[in-house]
Amino acid sequence: MRSLNTIPKRFLGAALFCIYIFVPVAYGQQSTAPAQASQDSADEDVLRISTDLVQTDVMVFDKQGRFIDDLKPEQFELKVDGKPQAISFFERITAGSGNEESQLAAARGVARAGNAPARPLDRGRTIFFFIDDLHLYAESLMRLRRTLLNFIDKEMGQNDQVAITSASGQLGFLQQLTDNKTVLRKAVERLSYRATLVRDTDRPPMTIYQALQIEQYNNDVLGFFVEQMLRDIPGMKYEMAAGVVRGRARALVQQSDSVNTNVLLSLSSLMRSTARLPGRKLVFFVSEGFVMNVRDSDILNKIRRATDVAARSGTVIYTMDARGLETGVNATDATAFDPFNRLPSASTELRASQEALQVIAAGTGGRALLNSNSLDLGIVRTLKETSVYYLLAWRPDSEQQKAGKFHRIEAKVIGRPELVVRVRNGFFTNDPATTDRRGNSKKPSSQPPARTIETELRAAITDVFPRSTLPTLVTAYYSDTPESGPLLSIVMAVSPEAVTLQMKDGKQTGAVDVAGSVYNDEGKAGANFSDQLRLSIAPEDLPVFMNNSLSYNYQVRLKPGLYQVRVAARDAGSGRTGSATQWIEIPDLSKRQLTMSSVLVGGRAVAGQDADANPVNISVDRRFTPKSQLRFMTYIYNAQRGAGGDGSPDVALQVQIFRDDQPVITTALSKVRTEGLPDKTRLPYAAEVQLDRLPVGQYVLRVTAIDRIAKTSTSQQVNFLIE
Numbered sequence: 001m002r003s004l005n006t007i008p009k010r011f012l013g014a015a016l017f018c019i020y021i022f023v024p025v026a027y028g029q030q031s032t033a034p035a036q037a038s039q040d041s042a043d044e045d046v047l048r049i050s051t052d053l054v055q056t057d058v059m060v061f062d063k064q065g066r067f068i069d070d071l072k073p074e075q076f077e078l079k080v081d082g083k084p085q086a087i088s089f090f091e092r093i094t095a096g097s098g099n100e101e102s103q104l105a106a107a108r109g110v111a112r113a114g115n116a117p118a119r120p121l122d123r124g125r126t127i128f129f130f131i132d133d134l135h136l137y138a139e140s141l142m143r144l145r146r147t148l149l150n151f152i153d154k155e156m157g158q159n160d161q162v163a164i165t166s167a168s169g170q171l172g173f174l175q176q177l178t179d180n181k182t183v184l185r186k187a188v189e190r191l192s193y194r195a196t197l198v199r200d201t202d203r204p205p206m207t208i209y210q211a212l213q214i215e216q217y218n219n220d221v222l223g224f225f226v227e228q229m230l231r232d233i234p235g236m237k238y239e240m241a242a243g244v245v246r247g248r249a250r251a252l253v254q255q256s257d258s259v260n261t262n263v264l265l266s267l268s269s270l271m272r273s274t275a276r277l278p279g280r281k282l283v284f285f286v287s288e289g290f291v292m293n294v295r296d297s298d299i300l301n302k303i304r305r306a307t308d309v310a311a312r313s314g315t316v317i318y319t320m321d322a323r324g325l326e327t328g329v330n331a332t333d334a335t336a337f338d339p340f341n342r343l344p345s346a347s348t349e350l351r352a353s354q355e356a357l358q359v360i361a362a363g364t365g366g367r368a369l370l371n372s373n374s375l376d377l378g379i380v381r382t383l384k385e386t387s388v389y390y391l392l393a394w395r396p397d398s399e400q401q402k403a404g405k406f407h408r409i410e411a412k413v414i415g416r417p418e419l420v421v422r423v424r425n426g427f428f429t430n431d432p433a434t435t436d437r438r439g440n441s442k443k444p445s446s447q448p449p450a451r452t453i454e455t456e457l458r459a460a461i462t463d464v465f466p467r468s469t470l471p472t473l474v475t476a477y478y479s480d481t482p483e484s485g486p487l488l489s490i491v492m493a494v495s496p497e498a499v500t501l502q503m504k505d506g507k508q509t510g511a512v513d514v515a516g517s518v519y520n521d522e523g524k525a526g527a528n529f530s531d532q533l534r535l536s537i538a539p540e541d542l543p544v545f546m547n548n549s550l551s552y553n554y555q556v557r558l559k560p561g562l563y564q565v566r567v568a569a570r571d572a573g574s575g576r577t578g579s580a581t582q583w584i585e586i587p588d589l590s591k592r593q594l595t596m597s598s599v600l601v602g603g604r605a606v607a608g609q610d611a612d613a614n615p616v617n618i619s620v621d622r623r624f625t626p627k628s629q630l631r632f633m634t635y636i637y638n639a640q641r642g643a644g645g646d647g648s649p650d651v652a653l654q655v656q657i658f659r660d661d662q663p664v665i666t667t668a669l670s671k672v673r674t675e676g677l678p679d680k681t682r683l684p685y686a687a688e689v690q691l692d693r694l695p696v697g698q699y700v701l702r703v704t705a706i707d708r709i710a711k712t713s714t715s716q717q718v719n720f721l722i723e
Helices: 009-014 100-107 138-155 181-190 208-215 219-232 238-276 299-312 346-363 375-385 453-462 539-546
Strands: 026-028 054-061 076-080 087-094 126-131 161-166 281-287 315-321 388-394 406-413 420-423 426-428 472-481 485-494 502-504 507-520 525-537 550-556 561-571 577-586 600-604 629-637 651-659 662-666 682-690 697-707 712-722
Touching (some): 076 388, 126 238, 138 375, 181 561, 208 238, 208 346, 219 238, 238 299, 281 346, 281 375, 299 315, 299 346, 299 426, 315 346, 315 375, 453 507, 453 577, 472 561, 485 507, 485 561, 507 539, 507 550, 525 539, 651 682
Parallel strands (some): 126 161, 126 281, 281 315, 472 577
Antiparallel strands (some): 026 525, 054 388, 076 406, 087 388, 406 426, 472 485, 561 577, 651 662, 651 697, 697 712
16 A cells, blocks of 8 residues: 555645546437336346246255255255145355356246356345334334344444335335445434334233134123123123123224235335345344234235235345343333133234234244344354255246145155255245236226436436436445535546447437435435436447446535435436436535544555556446556544644544455555645545455455544445446
8 A cells, every 4th residue: 555645745635526537428408308118127036036937045054053054955845735846956055156147047938148157246135124013012122223233233244235124114215225334323213112002901901812802702801891891880780791792892903904914014115125135034023912803804825915915025034022031021011810710811823913923034034033032142143044045946836826825845854854945935936916816917096197307317216226228326425625625526437338328410429317316314305306317328438438437526515424325317218217326425614523534445456556647537437357446535624632622633644444244354554645735624645556466355454543542433335336
């Protein structure tokens, strides 16, 4: 690594502006021509259902919970609706690996372009925490918040994508997949107790399970509450009291059924949205459980639909009882004394409330984690347990292709009855939510609005997950300079190979519409921009155009806080859209605390060449080759001044590069030079790292500044890729 004095000073001076250097384009007004239909659907699920192939994931464990490796396809017996199925495809897969996507595609018979091998990109795991806050009391919520923070700080991997969501939607805009731990901690902080739990306010209080027993004609339970009412209201006739108790029970059950339905609808919605994400996803369903009204509601069918959506999206659900180790007895309940044991026991009610958690987990090939005070340990074991799985595929017969029918899956290892085989319990041939009983797509209830360029860009910006049919990237960085003050700079880039060009008047012409918005952590949009990039490229300049990103920049001043930048682009020729997002935190410099600007990175292609002869542009995609040099720069703010506050700061800086959370490069402390700087409240620092000894993969560059006078430190980091 070369320190500041060996980096050209013009790099420091121009670093905040060289990012604006891009292929020359002419700007014009945004077009209002009708947009072509775009193709933004993904096809990367684990359980894939078609007339040609059905595939599902399977995990096999011994009695100690250890994964059984090196199994062969001939060792498995696979049945669908009780009929044996020949296994057409079989492979062992490591979840979150770079090869997982290509292996899933191979199981469907989809070859990679040009038969190119999969790149080992250390993709990481995709993990959702679905918090059933409609069935969660305050004590369990406090325990859960500690567990989530522990996961974020200790268990979340470098390349993991994590989302914290809730059944009530109370987390709002923060319910997004991200690798940003600040965002996740903010989501945990926002989790609060919902005073919407179904509970009986009469005395003695009636539980949901007791109400359900009354609805199912359990005369012992009915008699208990009738006697309590007659004791409180002397002279009331038994029949009248029984009617009041039955009405009270019916109201409780109806409220419970409604809440349960809302939870399962929220879960199904989450599962459906994850279908566009690659590889297998893991969901922790955290709840205190709920009682299923199996007799008079379609609760089992709703659970089956939710788990079927999970299967289609390639998601395995592990349910967790947030109560921990429970006896079923709640000291806060004012239940009257039951000398004749007519009421169901506390353990019976506990088991009833956990039954739904078991059904949901079993339906996706997961497991219910019950009766344990260590939620942290349950998460750790689950992450290890789901890290490897087998992928099995078979060709369905005509019966399995009939629309609207649920088909049950069974799998076992032949001759090994002691082994535990976890597999999804079944699937619908067609998604019941989008098709009728004959398998035909359901007609929309209303005519969709007219598609325009503006509506397509807005739809891409507000989509749950970024779109990729038009490869689009964004980088947002914060800086504070004497010339401009606090400033958020946004740079978006579009892959030139994906832009449609047409020959006109001897030049290649085309257009790309761009738009973007900045949201605060409440989801409120602030700054917005939209524009059109018009291309007119001479034939001799076409190679240069293809070797550079098509870029657009926008700047805005914002108050300190946590923000998300969302951008979208649309190719005018094909109608394809792409989008990208990035979270960024703008610090409050008025607090006079040591802090840093964002870390900007760029590359110098030819190692060993004189830096002045090979200028650097800031990289938006942060992709580099092993032969290139990675340059970075940052500013350090509010370092304490020595000698009574008028002297020079004493700041040392350390650089680390991580892969899979392990440091692969760690530099010695390097003093940040301040000689000749007119403004010693903003200390620039730039350096260069050689990448020739690092293998292909994803990395994190972390820069830490240490104020040796104030004895404080701060750090910033940025991801980059070597390919």
